[in-house]
Amino acid sequence: MDHKTAEQNSAVEKYLLNEFTTGERQEFEAHFFDCPICADLVRQGAISIDNIKGVFRETPARGAVAGRTARPGSRWFSWVRAPVLVPSLAALVLAAVVSYQNLVSIPRLERPLVLSSAVLSSVSRGVAPVIRVDRKQALFNLNFEVDSPQAYPSYQCEFRNQVNNIVLSVNSGEKKVASFTLNLLLPAKLFPPGAYEMVLRPDSSPNLELRRYDFVIQNQGEDH
Amino acid sequence: MILASRSCSARTSSYRSFTPSLYDRVYRVSVNLDRHTFDRGYIERLIQGDAEAERHFARYFGDLLVIKLRARLRSPQLIEDARQETFVRVLHVLRNKGGLEYPERLGAFVNAVCENVLLETFRSGSRLQQLPEDAPEPVDQGASAESEFVTRERKALVRNLLSKLSDTDREILRQLFLEERDKDEICREFRIDRDYLRVRVHRALARCRVVLDKGEQTAALTNAAGQ
């Protein structure tokens, strides 16, 4: 990116408002680290925004929006969410964020479970990867490659089936970085064979879609 | 590009310390930094350990690195570690290689080194721990901790400026920056489009910049007069 393009595209404001994709962000960073004009604008903008935030933190919100600052249920302890459309299964342990290792022992499971090391990337107009699920196990694992343009404190993962019904909604738990592998243990019962997609959104902005992942579930030992 | 391997804590002590407290005391940003030309002479002074050149380097790139890193890392400790590691690696390469082929691209080099540090941080952070269900809710320091750019004097200037904005503009800024609300929702609520939202932010930040700049010039003059 050259300076003229940065100016024409309001790159400084887009950068400060986190409106860039990861690629655009990196491109602009490569520019402003080398461009004293853009570097000054970014620095001054960041200083202004931080001090604006500092002032607002000390000032109580106006009544109309006061409720919005506290989002009940959005914090870390709600990291395991019951699926909206399957209340009868709410008592089941639905999903768990697992440690990234090849062999884990899950509470309430008799046998240790070998986890897949395959990682799903977000949609890139290719063929959706096929995940083979061992139906003898109550849970199976999926790993998602997450590269968010901005580091959010936590993310909401919404799984939809091929008729667009939500089958499961899971919170990622607290994240400290923008790029990571999200390892989920999912209940096999909720994922009969078929095509699925997982939509990733920041917990704090439920209408903002960050990434979309397609995959197909098949039963292990069956070929289609 | 050959980079030093990651052994930050062991090597940091061999360079002038860029610890946060020292950074805070000595290199705390002013809104406008003097612009330096990154040329062979500047690189040479860095290699020789010239205090003035190091101070400028740490101050100029320290701010940019924090701004870059905090969008990708939420923990203040991770951000500080990555900043320090970037400084250490850049100085290590400059001193070991005796300079840069294109000194005017020092900024691009710092950015590239920081990208590498970030990638390594992401990789090491992918080994996640399963947290027990009854664990206490962690404090989200990334979102709530006051940044090093915030000072009492600046807040006073910004508070005064915000009081002069229309209720709507103030509310937009609050929802955007403090509540980190979805921008499309803000646009819907205030019946504006995304471009116009950006224009309003641009105007508010421009006014902020002028106010902060003037305030700091006045403070500098007052300090100079008092000495």
Ligand SMILES: [Zn+2]
């Ligand atoms: Zn520029």
